Amino acid sequence: MISRRKFLGYSAAAASVPILGSAFGAHTAAAAAPETLKFRLVNNSGTAANAYVVGLHKDSSDGRGVFVKADSSTYFPPRPGGGAEPITENVAIPINGSTEVTVPRMYGARVYFVTDDKLEFLAVQGDGDKAAIAHPSFVNDADPNFGRNWTFAEFTLDPTQIYANISYVDFVAAPIGLKLDHVGGTQEVPGLNGGAVDTIATALRQADGGKWGACVQEANGKVVRVLNPNHRPDDFAGYLEPFVDEVWSKYAGETLIIDSQRGDIGILEGRVEGDQLVFGAERFGKPTSADIWGCNSGPFANNPGSDTEQRKAIVPRLAAAFNRTTLLINNKQPHEEKPETFYKHSITNHYARVVHENLPDGRGYAFAYDDVSANPSEDHSGKVNHGEPNLLTITLNRLR
Incomplete structure (x- = not known):
């Protein structure tokens, strides 16, 4: 990758x-x-x-x-x-x-x-x-x-x-x-x-009761750009938390499997223990919406000098699964991920969904770990x- x-x-x-x-x-x-x-x-x-x-x-x-x-x-x-x-x-x-x-x-x-x-x-x-x-x-x-x-x-x-x-x-x-x-x-x-x-702006204004219209930015009465929700934290405070709660409930009784896609690390298994998702020595608290949109705060913070190789492998795959809201339907990340199932949950990253829907070949970074995929091809x-x-x-x- x-x-x-x-x-x-x-x-x-x-x-x-x-x-x-x-x-x-x-x-x-x-x-x-x-x-x-x-x-x-x-x-x-x-x-x-x-x-x-x-x-x-x-x-x-x-x-x-x-x-x-x-x-x-x-x-x-x-x-x-x-x-x-x-x-x-x-x-x-x-x-x-x-x-x-x-x-x-x-x-x-x-x-x-x-x-x-x-x-x-x-x-x-x-x-x-x-x-x-x-x-x-x-x-x-x-x-x-x-x-x-x-x-x-x-x-x-x-x-x-x-x-x-x-x-x-x-x-x-x-x-x-x-x-x-x-x-x-x-x-x-x-x-x-x-x-x-303009097509993306219109689609977001219609998403989830109009909440996503906050991402549309105008100047002189015309749309000039559409922002990632990471730049509208107040408008989306608490938005993904109900989904996160469902994920924590699911993996309190089921194993979450993360394929590091590295031969020296292999497969990592996690379970919720108390209020943390635990993969061996690596522990993750519940991410907020802002943590998920930005992929670089809270449990997804990047600390290259101190993070273990295991954590460096887990964070991109876990953050991608939260953005694509597939953790409730696939406990093998990202090995069994299927693009046609991305963003199907009612509470999801509608910005990423709409951007990808408007890309002729579906390719383009809509969040920082959008390069995570099930296989190299x-x-x-x-x-x-x-x-x-x-x-x-x-x-x-x-x-x-």
């Missing part, structure tokens, strides 16, 4: 300063990946657009915030002496039809698109003499980017491979698609169809990756 968390090195949920971290992952080829890779940026939105290629430079020993400019040169914002400072360098890449840029090794990186406007970024203090980059915010309506039509894809290019994905972990906005040409073939993730955002996450890439094409489609 190839994880966006491992490759991107930071959580997109902050939508501000990326956290420095390792982006190295599994090899897909014996040869080292190239030092640079050509990106083709395509604008099918029907209107003017700019792109931005931004992330952390090279590897964790460098880790400077960096932009790739329209002429393929790199720009490293200087570290501000005090607070955040606007980046005044022209780092926008105009796209009229399509354009190509050469991208160096980067991690925790994004390709942004914005239509009929430009995006504003800030330089902030990073580690030592390094500058970090504050990205556009979709949760702060005082941010100048808030009402603009923008979206992004995520990628890491490291010594082992290119890894890129279409992420809906934070929100759905103007649709984009990915295509990776590499030695021996092509990988493609079409993403949402043009105009899908099954991909829900919408990623492309290869150790010998030639060209990555990222296409912006129309918002409506």
Whole structure:
């Protein structure tokens, strides 16, 4: 299983300063990946657009915030002496039809698109003499980017491979698609169809008595994006708790089996003891709705330095099963999971359900552990990756 968390090195949920971290992952080829890779940026939105290629430079020993400019040169914002400072360098890449840029090794990186406007970024203090980059915010309506039509894809290019994905972990906005040409073939993730955002917004407004309309975000009277419920915690406080209670009741008298999908760990068996779900030495308290949506708090908190390998294997599979609300119908996770049974409980992650229903091939990250699957040939996450890439094409489609 190839994880966006491992490759991107930071959580997109902050939508501000990326956290420095390792982006190295599994090899897909014996040869080292190239030092640079050509990106083709395509604008099918029907209107003017700019792109931005931004992330952390090279590897964790460098880790400077960096932009790739329209002429393929790199720009490293200087570290501000005090607070955040606007980046005044022209780092926008105009796209009229399509354009190509050469991208160096980067991690925790994004390709942004914005239509009929430009995006504003800030330089902030990073580690030592390094500058970090504050990205556009979709949760702060005082941010100048808030009402603009923008979206992004995520990628890491490291010594082992290119890894890129279409992420809906934070929100759905103007649709984009990915295509990776590499030695021996092509990988493609079409993403949402043009105009899908309005369809998703309408479906969520109708879900569960209208509760999910809180995820729809408008600017100037039009839908610009639909948010993951993780960014509406007050609106969904207590929402999944009745389902969690049912799960705890079920596994007080039945064994929950987690297949780690690792030969060195194997099968793990759990039961509810008191108020905790126990797998040997690993204990999990009841997660809240926010814990489940975000996959990174409460019992699902990520502590890479101290978590055991067993816990690292359990958390993604347990969090995925809670989001997909399959724990009441399948006690063998994720080994006997079937996509056609996902999100069928009346109390479920309707955001993830509706997003996947509108994806032509069903692939795209709707929550952080959407890459969990029953077998290696099954991909829900919408990623492309290869150790010998030639060209990555990222296409912006129309918002409506």
